[in-house]
Amino acid sequence: MAAHTDPRYLRSRAAILDASRDLLVELGPTAVTHAQVAERAGVGRATVYRHWPRSDQLLGEAMATVPLPFFDAPTVPARDWLRAELTALARQLEHDTVRAVATTLANSALWDANMDARRERFASILMERLAAALEGAHKRGEITLSTDPRSAAALAIGPLHYRSTIEHGDIDADLVEAAVNAVGTWR
């Protein structure tokens, strides 16, 4: 564990994480590769591999410390907004690395308290944002919700997540539309 207090070790780790977050925010998850991160961070590729042997681990680390870009700014009409947000999420869930981050998170959360805290953070941010947006839509008379608004995330994201991580299939526009309609009756 001596290496973990070595200033060079800590410096390269911080530089790699900064580069990963920048690439994630600027170019999306597919840009968070060992090669691009090494170039951006100004370190050797072998150094990136030493810190994070797998790219999904590196992406998971970057995602945990970057603001989640989904469902964060609701617009009216809510139905169009929800369709656009779910479509954006679907495109992310089709990347193998994002799939790996999602399934590693769910799996290691079962025995790793640190990962469980990340899972909980992701899940509750998505739950609360969708609940708030749909309660707003409900008040404006745009929708009659079919359940507790805090179930909207499970109803709308669940089908996309299942298609991606269990069925390994494409998330087409029909599935997104059905997910939009699953949260309630749109007016």
Added chain:
Amino acid sequence: MAAHTDPRYLRSRAAILDASRDLLVELGPTAVTHAQVAERAGVGRATVYRHWPRSDQLLGEAMATVPLPFFDAPTVPARDWLRAELTALARQLEHDTVRAVATTLANSALWDANMDARRERFASILMERLAAALEGAHKRGEITLSTDPRSAAALAIGPLHYRSTIEHGDIDADLVEAAVNAVGTWR
């Protein structure tokens, strides 16, 4: 690898798997513990641990070779049948070991071809069974499907799977009802 051709090793492995399958079918997933499997198989508990250090690995192995008990015998009216089947699935998904099997399967399928074949088998059995049952219901005039019937598994199981593996929350009757209604418009 010499131990893997040792007749005693192979015999105890087969006895443990048989016992695990029997317990799974007779008593459900919570019965597949190291202690109960050892007793039923007539081997020492340490032997079970040597073959399968974690109980979710043992359960995953047993589940992979036992007929899946979900959505296998549709009855009429289909809406009541679907509600009952999803409720039964929800009760299973609330067990930590089943959650572990589900997330380990999804996660290790990404790099382990053997696990990926299991994932594919589970996913396609559930997809085909639900599609066939809902096409039957559609022909009988019980429902107007909202999408391709092969999306019904993602729409109905997805919310329960997400609630269990991502949100770690209870799957209540309201969520099950919303999942039943997500697949189409019931008459």
